[in-house]
Amino acid sequence: MTEFKPIGLIHTPNTDKSLTPIQSARSDLPGTVEVFSQYTEGLQGLEEFSHIFVFYEFHKSEKDIALLVNPYLDEKKHGLFATRFPCRPNPLGFSVVRLVTRKENILFISGADMLDGSPLLDIKPYIPEFDVFDATRTGWFKNRSVK
């Protein structure tokens, strides 16, 4: 067991799960990432990156998890780890969002797909040389029933 502690809070327009965009790549909603002020120094230079990974807790997801689930974009069941479904053994979510600007400990973002109030766990820069892969096979996603 490892204790993960919130290092901030994410504020978004998404207060209703059913109206929340599926994936940041499909969202142009604005949001703010409030990093607790004791960590402000750790944000130095982050504003020079156009995109960032934001890691957070799926704080509203069910604690009872199923290992076969219906992802939002398909009507068939798939192994939980072959999906991005939010009810997971460890409720870890991440989104790649556009970093519009930083004002001290507040990050203004675009592409918010997380629920309002999500506890922030980490931030890392998005670097295409590290993060873009030529994934040739995407399983059920390629043949999904919902576009």
Added chain:
Amino acid sequence: MTEFKPIGLIHTPNTDKSLTPIQSARSDLPGTVEVFSQYTEGLQGLEEFSHIFVFYEFHKSEKDIALLVNPYLDEKKHGLFATRFPCRPNPLGFSVVRLVTRKENILFISGADMLDGSPLLDIKPYIPEFDVFDATRTGWFKNRSVK
């Protein structure tokens, strides 16, 4: 505080931090991701994805963290959250690796950049439609001193 529990163990040739590849995109080392057998059903269909996100604990990183750090690829200091440095308030690491094959609860991967014995926290499929972004600005990385 949220307790994150290991759901498996990652086995790699990387037993020495100083010899461990920097980023999976720069590694062609093999490894295995052992998912604890009670979660095997959750892996159904994962083998149809060529690339996966593997999330794990940086279990050997220092607990005393600094907010300004020297990333491995630069000689200047930068805000911790503008780097992928492993000593972080929450010791959360992730790698995108190629999934070579799956045998029951064991995933055979290529691109191992994690330390041997890293506790596994989560697995998600890599989906270019969700995960590839046109990041136009990459801050210090663009002007880094180590290629």
